Amino acid sequence: MLHLVSRCSARLFWASPRWRRTYTQGASLRLKWLGCPHHRCSPLACREYSSASGSPEVMLTPERYPVQRLPFSTVSEEDVAAFECIIPGRVVTDPEQLEACNVDWLRSVRGSSKVLLRPQTSEEVSQILRHCCKRNLAVNPQGGNTGMVGGSVPVFDEVILSTALMNKVISFHDVSGILVCQAGCVLEELSRYVQERDFIMPLDLGAKGSCHMGGNVATNAGGLRFLRYGSLRGTVLGLEVVLADGTILNCLTSLRKDNTGYDLKQLFIGSEGTLGVITAVSILCPPRPKAVNVAFLGCPGFAEVLQTFSTCKGMLGEILSAFEFMDAECMHLVGQHLHLTNPVQESPFYVLVETSGSSAGHDAEKLTSVLEQVLNSGLVSDGTMATDQKKVQMLWALRERITEALSRDGYVFKYDISLPVERLYDLVVDLRTRLGPRAKHVVGYGHLGDGNLHLNVTAEAFSQELLGALEPYVYAWTAEQRGSVSAEHGLGFKKKNVLHYSKPPEAVRLMQQLKGLLDPKGILNPYKTLPVQA
């Protein structure tokens, strides 16, 4: 364990300094993996498991995918000197230190950047971008590098601009719950910060131990609290963004309502660093619920999962805060790779229901009624309920750590799809038949309450043949149902060319025009989000 700690801290320090803190808490981390008593476990806090154990080098992205370098300049010694003038002591060129920022955490894409910049202020980001724009240097903005679609690492030799040292809370208003912070704050630390003040963050996701707030906003992360607290498009109140030419755009208001002109911050939410670099975020935090209950249920079929959802929506109403599902194969994998124990009898499907409310008594009464109803009607075959934090976290770990279990199962083909809820699982069944023994596992889980399926296929290694069997099949299937080919992960590098499955040509054209307006030289996170122009 300690060996891993020191290795990781050396390799990951530059990519995300918060990592080191996590890893030096090795002992408690070990506990976390077995069901941490203090907080839910983050799969990304453990991601080096798969990469640190002698796994082969990750192929360079241009070797695996057909992509051509665009005619940007190459970083020269003069550029490095200029950067050193702007952020003395925070320009990294050591190849070993650069390695972790060049590879995504899934170990599926790898760039070859020669320089990592670690600014601390928006002014420094502005000066860096002004220099890059003038010199025609491409830039890869990087947060916690927890993205799922290859958007967070360079494709070629882009300058990596890390938000890791922009990690200060700027202000918190303890009546309104409005938090203003720099972009590099780690979600889990913000979560702890506001919880101490009786609020919670409006978003929560498995990657919370590493992901940065700025990165969350840049990808419009959804996650586990979306059902209750909605999209970042509603909860983010303001942003500070540095544009491609170095202009600082200060839209960092802390007002719940502001209808003065176009809502510019929306342009940057979900634009994956291609239109500007988010440097600070103002976000509305909901009050911390006084009572949180979790039920973990086994269902005999997907139809029963759907009916359980309808029952929960109707009977729990405003206190329903999460409705997640996973199939039996997911449970098998978290058991096999993470040694987590299934708390209920084996079932084809499992459901996690969370309530958050202001009265422990009322909430327990509501949830108990629901459980009686679903058990008596046969929608649920077995279930367990938790009110104390330790058990709540153990139940959540079963759902949250699926990503981690999958990454230990081999190479993972990941799809993150929105579908009409009644068709949500059909694609998984269909793919199992289609792929047969070519796939190790085909699993489905996700945010059922939001119509969001995480479809994952594992194999011993990456294979073009399997990829060919999956794509464009999965996308065409989704488009036929008028679904979205990326519900919450974004397009990044890997999905940029499938945009047309979910958006008409007029929309794609307008996106290109917006990119042209905001970043005429195309230096910000190139090769991402927008399809290659014909």
Next chain:
Amino acid sequence: MLHLVSRCSARLFWASPRWRRTYTQGASLRLKWLGCPHHRCSPLACREYSSASGSPEVMLTPERYPVQRLPFSTVSEEDVAAFECIIPGRVVTDPEQLEACNVDWLRSVRGSSKVLLRPQTSEEVSQILRHCCKRNLAVNPQGGNTGMVGGSVPVFDEVILSTALMNKVISFHDVSGILVCQAGCVLEELSRYVQERDFIMPLDLGAKGSCHMGGNVATNAGGLRFLRYGSLRGTVLGLEVVLADGTILNCLTSLRKDNTGYDLKQLFIGSEGTLGVITAVSILCPPRPKAVNVAFLGCPGFAEVLQTFSTCKGMLGEILSAFEFMDAECMHLVGQHLHLTNPVQESPFYVLVETSGSSAGHDAEKLTSVLEQVLNSGLVSDGTMATDQKKVQMLWALRERITEALSRDGYVFKYDISLPVERLYDLVVDLRTRLGPRAKHVVGYGHLGDGNLHLNVTAEAFSQELLGALEPYVYAWTAEQRGSVSAEHGLGFKKKNVLHYSKPPEAVRLMQQLKGLLDPKGILNPYKTLPVQA
């Protein structure tokens, strides 16, 4: 009464056909004004009171405000013929019929358009805009014409493009609650439609009897449910928009999550028809709450109003659905002009608290505890609580009909401001001293839970001197508190030049660039939203 009905229906038919339906229900409307038993009263459903009773002609906008006509073409007979080809029988040129669409409902601005177009489909809107773009004809998109800032009527002779006949529900999904409708659907009718299916609209506002869904989205309307269900930026899932050149942009998805590229619909939400014409809306409706309770309370001071709010937030948590306040002068005006009765003893401030939840028993228990606490602690001097719909509506009418009462008091100077909640009422007090007897009334009310003050000043008639005493004073005061000079009403024609009080020059410049990109000829709702360029 019947006389008014027939006069109104003649004058208003073309602007908003739903009006006629409202007005031909004259008898029940009369009842509504005295406290309608069937549904909350809409102040805008009664607005002709002020205008139909022989009040003087409204000045033409260019006579009251310094504004120059831009070099657009003038509508020719050939243009009218071309429009007639596109929408046969739905081109209106009769001056009497045009009158109601040229004047805003506050009777504060007046255009001189010679033609009103009433398309039924997006395809027709597309053909109209293609023609206007080619001919360089300016266009004023118009919904229910219920705007507060002069954005919904022409300034000069812009072609009026009404959404009134685009009033079909396209689809409703009775599990997810996702409604897809044309832009001209009236909010109150949609509300009724989804309520019959056990859902509610996520927004509600005084103008609901007339306002169109497309117009609501175009102004990013806030309203009475904002506190609970959040902004339209979160609840609107998709839009269909026709761009200035006639391109139909179909982003009308019905998915809770869709992270495929830039979220283009956000550009049009709150852009007041200056970037495109919204023709259809997809919106997420929350389940209809099983229990709604309203308490109406009198508070001895504004400090007690704030403490009552904190108490409600803490104790009601997730069931708190509205927290509105009004001052004693508001109560005086609704009594004087609308003969509504104050249900509690006279107080300096009044508060309306609404809860919406899934259990009548639990909710009543929570609200009763709150009321005991605020009464016992002296935060509230008197109060009344309602659970049956009739009384709920009567209590709501006191708050909702303030706008109407004000409009009967004389000329109204309206300000809609976001401020830090603890400073919310200071501006009202300050202005009373500043204006002295020059103002008839200076009142403050609004959505306290959202930090949104409606500051209104009435006078016998419009006066440049009073305007000079109010502006820029109110805006500078707001800017000093880092507030917003338009919380929910938008900028429209009247506030466009005060944008810089709430946004930095870099933001204003980017807005201008976006306008240039999407509407290079500037034909869409000119003279609105964006300040005149130096």
